[in-house]
Amino acid sequence: MRLAIAGSIIAVLMMWWFAVPTAFASTPANAFTSLGELSGMVGGLLVCAQLLLIARVPWFENAVGLDKLVSWHRSLGTSVIFLIVAHVVLLVIGGELVDKNPPWTEFLSELQNYPDMITALIGTIVFLAVGLSSAKLIRAKLSYEVWYWLHVTTYVAIFLTFFHQLSGGAHFVSDPLNRILWITLYLGTAAAVLTWRFILPTAAAWRGRMRVAAVIRESDGVHSVWMSGRHIDQLGVRAGNFLLFRFLARGHLGTAHPYSVSAVPKDGHLRITVGALGEHSRRLARLKRGTLVFAEGPFGHFTADKASRSKILLVAGGAGIGPIRALAEELVARGARPVVLCRVSSADQLALLDELKAMRTVTVIPLVGRRADLGYDPLSPAALSRTIPDLHDWEAFICDPEGMAEQVESSLCELRTPKRFIHREELSMS
Structure with missing residues (x-):
């Protein structure tokens, strides 16, 4: 995986190098601007890498494991935020040195004079909000639901920032090959996410749909939810696996939560045992018999x-x-x-x-x-x-x-x- 990312970064460096002006470092202003453009390109690449890590591509996930992919996804997040901030700061410094403007005036000038910059700014703010929400201290104070929907907005942020790369990026405006390669990268990433993160899991969840058979109190604050379904034995769930469960009940529709199985599928039944650690898990105790359940998975190598x-x-x-x-x-x-x-x-x-x-x-x-x-x-x-x-x-x-x-x-x-x-x-x- 590290080799694949390193190879991709080298490819982006080559795209940048062959399209960069010969005088890219002739003055401090040119050097800052060129480095700002490079940091933006590498950041854009790593955003795609982040999405592909959690796109649930079957052969990749089976070989590596979702736990490691999620860990790598988190690790790349810090680099992406750093590169996005560096991209903005370096470009503003480069423009400031040329125009002799103070930083804030130069920032506003670039927003006004370059195409698609307002939408790019909104997307950048969303990226920063998502990145901050994953910081350990902040994440501990957020509910899973808030964290989940913040991360869903990442797709909106990518859409908002993509167009300014093509319309304002010097390495894409003047180089048709780079433009085609960049569009292909983003379209390929979008296709992978749509196919394996949304379309196929939705179809599989519908085929393997379940219903709540019973909710049983096991101890103080711990309940088991038994579920039944015609295809439940075909899910391939093993001891130690977890699934993403979405219960079609009030308070559960907004998110799918990961829960491990406490009894593997047998005779058309499956069980999870959950502690009341958050609002979602506390509401599980109030689920009604017959509630429709969609599950995605199984995931995990804790077997x-x-x-x-x-x-x-x-x-x-x-x-x-x-x-x-x-x-x-x-x-x-x-x-x-x-x-x-x-x-x-x-x-x-x-x-x-x-x-x-x-x-x-x-x-x-x-x-x-x-x-x-x-x-x-x-x-x-x-x-x-x-x-x-x-x-x-x-x-x-x-x-x-x-x-x-x-x-x-x-x-x-x-x-x-x-x-x-x-x-x-x-x-x-x-």
Whole structure:
């Protein structure tokens, strides 16, 4: 993937180099302007790369995994924002040096004198808003719904900024070949997104549509939603996978949320077990029987075939018990003897415990209580080593809230569990 992006950037550099004027660095003004144009071209390329990473192209996603693609998508986001800002700032500085205007006057002058600049400015503001919404501190304060719809506006931003590249970009106005290549890049990206992100998933979701069969309270703040459908067994869902569920009910229509399965499809039924962590998940408890459900997926590589050691530890925090329960069932079927740690603050938060205890060869260890009350952290290296000695010989699957998962991973690494034997569920699309 890195090679593909590096090769694409080299191709853009060549497009820029062969179309740049010979005097592109003869003065500071020309140098700033040329660098501004280059940063805009590379930024435009990386925007397309970002979209292709999450376009759900099947062969690409199966080979790499959605979790890694989403991670790469996030990583590119910082570079895109930097290049967009650099593009604007460098062009303004270049124009300022030529026209002897103050920066703000030069900025307004370029808005007025170049075609499609107003729409480009609106698109740039949208890009910056989307980029800021993904910053860790801001993302933590946004609901999934707000974050989701902000990111949907990225498509609008790309549309608004595209035309000024062709009408005002010196490397496209005067070079027909560059213009054709750039249009092809954007049309190809749009076709991939429309095909694999919208058209095919919509058709598949309609064929595999389900209905809510039952909603069951499992523990304090944790509910299971059972769904049924004629083609549910054909979805190819495995333990540890997640799907994007859209429930056709009030409060759920606006977004599709990722939820892991707690029971894989069997006899036309599938189950998810969800903790009330946000507005959307809290509303799941009020779903009515018969509610129509569309699902996209399955996604994720948090599956039993990752296991390569005989000693397997499954760590669940709160509602993370859902995918851990499904994994435990598959591992038992494979002949494994997993140990399950269930970390909760109080006993009334323990969910699916009876199901786990009923599985042969599964050892369940509840870790109940708040750290302040216990006087120690049950997930610290010292506590974990007392609970399970010789953890460096084990393989771990972790499904906890992010902070807790990072803590468990850190403790295991401190206890010399090789990092390649530590697997974490990654179902966040943000």
